[in-house]
Amino acid sequence: QVHLVESGGGVVQPGRSLRLSCAASGFTFSDYTMNWVRQAPGKGLEWVAIISYDGSKKYYADSVKGRFTISRDNSNNTLYLQMNSLRAEDTAAYYCARELLGGIPNYFDYWGQGTLVTVSS
């Protein structure tokens, strides 16, 4: 079955960097568009970034554009989110989510369990 497991979260000071990973299994990772979605404590869901199945297309939310970079390693079935110049408002649980095949864009059919990022001095 499909599994998405995020890692790499933690406590980081403002202005520093962090890289999140999402290990995928149970499906052909290289066929699927993947996303990062975040949720600040007690708040709603915010889409962060998307990467096409082959890594050729990437889109970002305005709130992270220029600071975050999404990437993937299809040979290792892993999705990444490089987060630079972190701010307090980036504090959130970060989820990786698989987008349904076919149709651009599409809804998310599987989500990971999330990894918590806390930006604090």
Next chain:
Amino acid sequence: DIQMTQSPSTLSASVGDRVTITCRASQSLSSWLAWYQQRPGKAPKLLIYKASGLESGVPSRFSGSGSGTEFTLTISSLQPDDFATYYCQQYDSYPLTFGGGTKVGIK
């Protein structure tokens, strides 16, 4: 960007009640709308896709309707497992956007 507005933001209901949640979009989505359920401390779970399509394994008491700019999620008979927060999401265009959520609590 397409803005998604859910109402109500919270509601209290009893087991067995019929519950309806509304989601309005700032522009037409056709039927490109999904609904998710999120229990505390857990990842969101897909319930409904393309406005009214029931995801495999989701109980039939959940249903979705609507098109264009107005959509509803209905739970026909609320069960204890259904006390959670529900989000709509548009996938008509980037950036993908979510509604603010509706928390369904116990009356």
